[in-house]
Amino acid sequence: MSIRKAFFALVYDGQMARAEEAGLRDLRRHLLADASGEVLEIGAGTGANLDLYGPGVVSLTVTEPEPAMVRRLDRHVRERAPRATVLRAPAEDLPFEDDSFDVVVSTLVLCGVGDQPRALREIGRVLRPGGRLLFLEHVRSTDPKVARLQDRCNWLNRLVVCCECNRPTLDSIRSAGFEVGSVEHGTLPKAPPFVRPLIHGTARRPRAAGAGTPDLRTAAGS
Numbered sequence: 001m002s003i004r005k006a007f008f009a010l011v012y013d014g015q016m017a018r019a020e021e022a023g024l025r026d027l028r029r030h031l032l033a034d035a036s037g038e039v040l041e042i043g044a045g046t047g048a049n050l051d052l053y054g055p056g057v058v059s060l061t062v063t064e065p066e067p068a069m070v071r072r073l074d075r076h077v078r079e080r081a082p083r084a085t086v087l088r089a090p091a092e093d094l095p096f097e098d099d100s101f102d103v104v105v106s107t108l109v110l111c112g113v114g115d116q117p118r119a120l121r122e123i124g125r126v127l128r129p130g131g132r133l134l135f136l137e138h139v140r141s142t143d144p145k146v147a148r149l150q151d152r153c154n155w156l157n158r159l160v161v162c163c164e165c166n167r168p169t170l171d172s173i174r175s176a177g178f179e180v181g182s183v184e185h186g187t188l189p190k191a192p193p194f195v196r197p198l199i200h201g202t203a204r205r206p207r208a209a210g211a212g213t214p215d216l217r218t219a220a221g222s
């Protein structure tokens, strides 16, 4: 575990507090209102979403690879969602059988995974056919001027918040074979301009691979 990542875990909730108050928490609530059945949350961090899952959720499994985050997550699960299961795992290597979940949740995670195509492939693998990915991610801007700023500032973003601010994540979700249903473009509250562009919405694992439908287990650069 790097000292930087341990420090990030220590300050994460404090660092996000203003954004949560200024609207991020409402965006999370809106996204998770749609979660039901057997749910997996990847990169759960300190557990910011834990108390936003509704009664339609039959089981909740939360994964997180960083030990310092897992310690906080464990504590928050005990306090706020004692029936949830916590596992230490990266999104690129999920310790579940194929077709295990109805919903996978990713909030502010796909910006920081080491191998985004592989993580999306794993999400597709563990989702049942027709299962949904609920995502809320800060992304590369569609405005070329802002995208250039994001490219210039990416090193700083990586250093301070351990992720990339210039990833075209919606394109990656599509390339991985998901059918994007609803998607809204917004802004991450209280974030600097290069981290502001945000997408939130749902994407579905196709029920059956038809002509022209990429198979999620082989799409996205396998």
Ligand SMILES: C[S@@+](CC[C@H](N)C(=O)[O-])C[C@H]1O[C@@H](n2cnc3c(N)ncnc32)[C@H](O)[C@@H]1O
Residues within 6 Å of the ligand: 042, 043, 044, 045, 046, 047, 048, 049, 064, 065, 066, 069, 089, 090, 091, 092, 106, 107, 108, 109, 112, 113, 114, 115
């Ligand atoms: C910005 S935080 C978001 C935490 C939480 N999802 C939230 O919405 O507050 C990014 C999280 O992704 C985790 N992460 C980093 N690399 C990852 C990977 N390869 N797979 C899954 N999660 C990862 C980090 O440890 C961190 O907890």
